[in-house]
Amino acid sequence: APAWESLRPNAGCLAETPSPxxxxxxxxxxxxxxxxxxxxxAQELREPLTAAARAQHxxxxxxxxxxxxxxxxxxxxxxxxxxxxxxxxxxxxxxxxPSLDGVGAKLRRxxxxxxxxxxxxxxxxxxxxxxxFASAQVxxxxxxxxxxxxxxxxxxxxxFAADLVEAGRRLGGAGGLNCAQCHPVAGTxxxxxxxxxxxxxxxxxxxxxxxxxxxxxxVMRAGTRMSAxxxxxxxxx
Numbered sequence: 001a002p003a004w005e006s007l008r009p010n011a012g013c014l015a016e017t018p019s020p021x022x023x024x025x026x027x028x029x030x031x032x033x034x035x036x037x038x039x040x041x042a043q044e045l046r047e048p049l050t051a052a053a054r055a056q057h058x059x060x061x062x063x064x065x066x067x068x069x070x071x072x073x074x075x076x077x078x079x080x081x082x083x084x085x086x087x088x089x090x091x092x093x094x095x096x097x098p099s100l101d102g103v104g105a106k107l108r109r110x111x112x113x114x115x116x117x118x119x120x121x122x123x124x125x126x127x128x129x130x131x132x133f134a135s136a137q138v139x140x141x142x143x144x145x146x147x148x149x150x151x152x153x154x155x156x157x158x159x160f161a162a163d164l165v166e167a168g169r170r171l172g173g174a175g176g177l178n179c180a181q182c183h184p185v186a187g188t189x190x191x192x193x194x195x196x197x198x199x200x201x202x203x204x205x206x207x208x209x210x211x212x213x214x215x216x217x218x219v220m221r222a223g224t225r226m227s228a229x230x231x232x233x234x235x236x237x
Contacts, residue, residue: 004042014039051147055122058141059100066129072102087125089193090225094125099221102209104149112142122200153208172198177229193225 010016013023014036027035038045049057056073059065059107065074076084078097083198104112114120116138121129158164176185184197186189217226 004039004045007039007042008202009036009039044128051144055104055141055144055148058138058144062098062133062137062141067097068100070103074100085127087194090125090195093221093225094225095127097126098123098126100145102149104145104147105151106206107204108206108208109142109146112145113138116142122196123203125194151206151208153206156207157202158207182225195225 008014012018013025013027014032015022018024049210052071056071059068059070059074064070067074067076069075073083084095084097086218088094107115115122117133117135119132170176172182172183172185178196180190181192182190182195184194186199205213213220213226214229216228217224218228
């Protein structure tokens, strides 16, 4: 086969009217232009992909962008958007799959791998469900997302301490920050809307991301129903 660099994007099978000696693939204009662009950037395609490019490639290959958005790419098509449903009390968060922007800095590496290849659901209020992929299909995606998105701090989970369990119960309860008004706890339904179970947070979320989320959730996700918290007050309590 000829070298990539010697290919001509307007000749051979990519010509508007291929010669009798060229293969004829009945390409439409959009397919022809896409292939021409590939040929025109042949040298660039030899360069190693960045982690962000590898992640976006796999998200496209696995059709994740049919439901999720990352870097402005993806989202359900208009003709199927109305088919997504869920908990109406949560607005768009309650029916549409979450954005994948910064997900490698949000979720711990183990949680990313679990989401991609194991059964389970952290968002029971969404009626849409993630497909299960074979491990070989997603083996590099979690690593690429983890490498591409810069974490806010070191991913260190605090050591277990019994007094912190009681402090957490007080902070999350009605006499504290009232988190249990919207969040289930260990499978026990909340008193209001049914958001994500609080007991999933430690195993899923990067601690630095979680703190930034609590301080200013609207900056992290526009339109969220989550309320901003006074972190200085929490530390004192």
